[in-house]
Amino acid sequence: MRFAHALIFLSVLLAGSASHAAPALQPAQLGLVVNDDEPNSVELGEYYRTAHGIPEANIVHVRIPNRPRKLTAEQFAKLKADIDSKLGADVQAVLMVWTAPYAVECNGITAALALGFDPDQCVKTCAAGKPSAYFNGSMAPAQAQPGMRLAMLLPTESVEAGKALVDRGKSSGFRVPAAGAYYLVTSENARNSRAQFFPASGAVPQRKLAIHTLREEAIEGKRDIMIYQTGKARVDKLETLGFLPGALADHLTSFGGDLLGEGQMSSLRWLEAGATASYGTVSEPCNFWQKFPNPSVLLRHYLGGATAIEAYWRSVAWPAQGVFIGDPLAAPYRR
Template identity: 70%
Template sequence: MAALAAAGAAAQVQTGAAGAGLQAAQLAVIINDNEPNSVEIGEYYRQARDIPAKNVVHVRIPNRPRKLDLIQFEKLKEQIESQLGPEIQAVVMVWTAPYAVGCNSITSAFTLGYDAEQCQKPCGPGKPSAYYNARSSRPLSDFGMRLSMLLPIDTVAQAKALIGRGTASGFRMPTASAYYLNTSEPARNSRAQFFPHAGTVPQRKLTIKNIKADYIEGERDIMVYQTGMARVDKLDTLNFLPGALADHLTSVGGDLHAEAQMSSLRWLEAGATASYGTVTEPCNYWQKFPNPSVLLQHYLSGATAIEAYWRSVAWPAQGVFIGEPLAAPYRR
């Protein structure tokens, strides 16, 4: 744990040369043929990102369950993996649900394998991810991991808008701000120790802002918004720039269709391009949530949203990654 903490603390924002990063040809699109929105959006996304048709995998998951049991998941994973070539480094699952496998998220179960021990003690420590704070753009080749992300499709219009923001993120580097909020909910501020220092990153036209507040209101230049609250107010007053990342540290933000706390879907509906949340109660280990400094460092270095988010979570078993995976506003 000490090594992980040191790695996070050391990751104050630097902007080295951007690596090649994940390419469209290395991404597989997984479509649920039992869901019309998945079929429509899957093909729409493939064309928007010019992903080869051979990278599309069709599966059948009836009834949009929120959670799969282990047997259901293993059959699904085997069906997907059997159709992927060695060039595929990541997958995007074009659906909102299912998003959990037991106490694991479906993205972590797919990428890392199902973690039964975590489900015996959901509030205990997690298994470290070998991809945490890594710089590899070939996770399968280097770590035996295919990254995964959900592209939510509750409505066709929202899914197309999300894809549009992701593709637009590659066309220009906007003047932007990254907002980090230390809130009035102390238990949800466990990662505040890793907030990047306030200041500017001139070569990326980014201003970093550390704020003691429960929400921001009316801001129009958001590239990153990270906070700790069960529910985040005033999202409807904000403007997120193409490629924006946003998440909140809380117990079950990744329980996407539940109402006990704010779903991570609300970030995407407000205009963010990618987000993260835990599907079951993880307790407030910072390692189970995106490390702010690590996330920003990799994103500013040119990583895609899926790479930056996966690199930022040390113990990801319970966390689901959602959004447009290829967004990369700082790739040049």
């Protein structure tokens, strides 16, 4: 869906389509997976459980020694079976409390956990992906696809930074601030493939949100950021920015989901700068917009009251190569 100007965007947003969506994810519907072989995972898992009131029955303990960045399909199959066997049918989403592993061969681990490992994507990573039945939908995950649970990672590189992230996710529900959504068309033309879905600059007064669609390489000094989406291999001036609790931010580039890689900018940089959730791909996706968060879909669902994990998952049409990171329960616009 393409928005030609602000009035079309507003009419779609405020027509009430989001009001027909399944109720936003609740803490009792979230499973928490802790790696007992990683002390940071154990400490942050307990912090998250307490902060968000996750039921004890929803806590799953696993052992993944040596923090590998990538799992084989066989290793992942055992991990997924272990997680699935310990969660009840009412659990609609899973938060894995670790940074690594974040890939299953060429798949993002969050996509593989939610949809199952897709070996066909690894034959040619630049080929089209399998469509997600959850994309831009209104149903609960298991209604969209039997057995589906949304998935996200809570990074654990720093306990202090992890706790600050959890605090931002929790405080995002306390009030709706005046905020800005920033969409940048940059000089890196190949990474502008989703610019066609950027909403036009304007205002959403019912949500106290100002939309800024700009031809810029980066923004600087902005302190009201709720959404920031761009196409760059590396995004500059993040240290000058102020992200509001619940902010979503991501960049279209090939290896943002290679969280601990040393090539293109890792999606972890967004969380370190103050965002509450982000997304990136773990293997070369080429620049299909369908493999990245669709800006208009993401904004519509988030402003409609969805949690960060629901809005992000609904915005990616072909998610096999992607990894979602952050606090899944952040929901600044929850009704």
